[in-house]
Amino acid sequence: MADAGASEDQIARLRLIRSENIGPVTYFQLLARFGSARAALDAVPDLAARGGGRAPKLAARSVVQREMEQVAKCGARYLFLGQGLYPPLLAELENAPPALIVKGHLSLLEKPAIAMVGARNASAAACRLARMLARDVGAAGAVVVSGLARGVDTAAHDGALESGTIAVIAGGIDIFYPPENEERQRAISERGLLVAEQPPGVEPRARHFPYRNRIIAGLAHGTVVVEAAPKSGSLITARLAADHGRDVMAIPGSPLDPRAQGCNQLIREGATLVQNADDILEAIRPLHLRPLAQRRLDYGAPAEAADASEVERRAVLDLLSPTPVPVDEILRQSALAPAIVQTVLLELELGGRLERHAGGKVSLAG
Missing domain, CATH: 1.10.10.10 (Winged helix-like DNA-binding domain superfamily/Winged helix DNA-binding domain)
Structure with a gap:
C-alpha cells in the first residue's frame, strides 16, 4: 500500500510527474488546463495524438505506491509544490520540481539560505576557505546549501553541519554518491536536510546533475562560487541563480590557477566579489528581506482550453x-x-x- 498519509490527489500528481514525456513545465501546464492531476492523466493520450506522436507511457498507480513505500521506509517524505512546507523560493522557478523527497530537519527550509559551490578537484586552500565561510555564514543564522560533491561542496557541508546545512543530491535519497561521502550524507540526514528529486534507487547520471543544480540555486537567496574552472557545473549553478534573479558571488583567485578562472570570469561579468562571510551576508540581506513572488498554484478552476487548428x-x-x-x-x-x-x-x-x-x-x- 501507499503511505497512509498520501491523498488520492498526491498519488495522481506523482503518477503525472513520473510519466513519460512529462517534465515540470508540461506538468504545470497540464494542471493549469485541466484543474487536477487525475483529469490531466485522463487527457494525456488525446493530447499526444493531436501532437502527431504516440501516447506516452503513464506511470501506473502500483509503481507510484511502491515508490511511496520506499520513501517511507527510508524515513523520508514528499513535499509537493503548492502544498505544505514546499520551499517558497524554489516555488518561484518556472521549472520547479513538482515533488521533492526530503529527509531531516524541515525547519531549515524556513531560514535564509546561501548556496556554496565549487570545483571537485579544489585546492586545499579553497576547501579550507569554503569550510570557514560556511561555518561563519551558519553562525550568523543562514543555512548553507550545496550538492554533496567532492571538493568545495564537501568542505561547505562540513563547515555548516553544526549550524544547519542542506544537501541536494542528484540520485535517489537512499543512494550514497560519491561513495566516500556515505557517512557525511547520513550525518546530514540526521542533523541537516537531504533533498532529492529522483525516486529512491535511482543512481545519479550525468543528465541528473543540471537538474540538481537548479534546485541548489533555487533554494538559495544567493550563490557563492569558491573555486571553479570555466564551463564547470559550478558556473552552471551560478548562471541558473542569476536567471532566477538571485545574487551571484565569487571568490577571486590567481589568474595562474585554472581553477580560479571561472570565478574571475563571473566577477568580470558582474558577480559580486566576496572575501569573507560578512561580504556574503551583506550581499544577500536585501534579497532575503524582499517579499516572495506569490506563484498561483490553485488548480481548482481549469484554464480555458485553446484548441489549435x-x-x-x-x-x-x-x-x-x-x-x-x-x-x-x-x-x-x-x-x-x-x-x-x-x-x-x-x-x-x-x-x-x-x-x-x-x-x-x-x-x-x-
Missing part, C-alpha cells in the same frame, strides 16, 4: 528545428495567440516530438 499546428511545427529556440521567438514569428502556441508545444512534447531546454527554449526531439 491543423493550420496553426503546422505554423508552429514549421518554425521548430533540432536547434533550441526561445518560445518567445516562436510566438513572435508565428503571430499566433500565446495560448495556441503553448497548446501545440504541449501536444508535441506529450507525443515525444519536442524537447525543452534551459532558458525557456524548445527544439524538435532528435
Whole structure:
C-alpha cells in the first residue's frame, strides 16, 4: 500500500510527474488546463495524438505506491509544490520540481539560505576557505546549501553541519554518491536536510546533475562560487541563480590557477566579489528581506482550453528545428495567440516530438 498519509490527489500528481514525456513545465501546464492531476492523466493520450506522436507511457498507480513505500521506509517524505512546507523560493522557478523527497530537519527550509559551490578537484586552500565561510555564514543564522560533491561542496557541508546545512543530491535519497561521502550524507540526514528529486534507487547520471543544480540555486537567496574552472557545473549553478534573479558571488583567485578562472570570469561579468562571510551576508540581506513572488498554484478552476487548428499546428511545427529556440521567438514569428502556441508545444512534447531546454527554449526531439 501507499503511505497512509498520501491523498488520492498526491498519488495522481506523482503518477503525472513520473510519466513519460512529462517534465515540470508540461506538468504545470497540464494542471493549469485541466484543474487536477487525475483529469490531466485522463487527457494525456488525446493530447499526444493531436501532437502527431504516440501516447506516452503513464506511470501506473502500483509503481507510484511502491515508490511511496520506499520513501517511507527510508524515513523520508514528499513535499509537493503548492502544498505544505514546499520551499517558497524554489516555488518561484518556472521549472520547479513538482515533488521533492526530503529527509531531516524541515525547519531549515524556513531560514535564509546561501548556496556554496565549487570545483571537485579544489585546492586545499579553497576547501579550507569554503569550510570557514560556511561555518561563519551558519553562525550568523543562514543555512548553507550545496550538492554533496567532492571538493568545495564537501568542505561547505562540513563547515555548516553544526549550524544547519542542506544537501541536494542528484540520485535517489537512499543512494550514497560519491561513495566516500556515505557517512557525511547520513550525518546530514540526521542533523541537516537531504533533498532529492529522483525516486529512491535511482543512481545519479550525468543528465541528473543540471537538474540538481537548479534546485541548489533555487533554494538559495544567493550563490557563492569558491573555486571553479570555466564551463564547470559550478558556473552552471551560478548562471541558473542569476536567471532566477538571485545574487551571484565569487571568490577571486590567481589568474595562474585554472581553477580560479571561472570565478574571475563571473566577477568580470558582474558577480559580486566576496572575501569573507560578512561580504556574503551583506550581499544577500536585501534579497532575503524582499517579499516572495506569490506563484498561483490553485488548480481548482481549469484554464480555458485553446484548441489549435491543423493550420496553426503546422505554423508552429514549421518554425521548430533540432536547434533550441526561445518560445518567445516562436510566438513572435508565428503571430499566433500565446495560448495556441503553448497548446501545440504541449501536444508535441506529450507525443515525444519536442524537447525543452534551459532558458525557456524548445527544439524538435532528435
